[in-house]
Amino acid sequence: MIDGGGGDLLVLIDACGADDLPEGGMRRLELGGVGVLLARVRGEFYAVSDRCGHEGARLSAGRLDGSVVTCPAHGSRFDLETGKAISGPAMADLPGLAGLSPRVRALVRKKAAEMARAPVADLRIFRVAVEGGRVLVEV
Numbered sequence: 001m002i003d004g005g006g007g008d009l010l011v012l013i014d015a016c017g018a019d020d021l022p023e024g025g026m027r028r029l030e031l032g033g034v035g036v037l038l039a040r041v042r043g044e045f046y047a048v049s050d051r052c053g054h055e056g057a058r059l060s061a062g063r064l065d066g067s068v069v070t071c072p073a074h075g076s077r078f079d080l081e082t083g084k085a086i087s088g089p090a091m092a093d094l095p096g097l098a099g100l101s102p103r104v105r106a107l108v109r110k111k112a113a114e115m116a117r118a119p120v121a122d123l124r125i126f127r128v129a130v131e132g133g134r135v136l137v138e139v
């Protein structure tokens with residue numbers, strides 16, 4: 001435990017070995033009761049909340065391109081370095097729509113339009129330190 005200033009006590013939790021997460025990889029961890037997405041990008045480690053800022057899907061089940069993670073549910077994208085939402089849900093051009101009935105396609109498109117209007121919150125980010133070959137995350 002460390003003093004975070006302002007009377008806050010911050011806890012650094014041993015998340016994993018630095019060599020346990022390959023370059024360009026990400027994984028979900030439960031740290032102190034919090035779901036955390038830990039990623040390794042260009043040799044740096046990033047930790048953010050593993051709940052999408054749109055409707056809470058697990059981002060760690062999504063896709064990582066550089067420092068940008070794409071939500072597996074509706075395609076919102078977030079920058080792991082800042083936690084900022086880069087783009088919101090993107091359901092308008094789902095490839096599977098062509099095989100659906102016109103009625104179902106219309107329902108899906110209506111839902112997609114509603115999703116696109118939903119607010120997307122930025123992700124909570126956690127400080128990460130690497131000491132003695134171990135990745136420590138502050139939660």
Ligand code: FES
Nearest residue numbers: 052054055071074
């Ligand atoms: S839950 Fe992530 S984009 Fe909708």
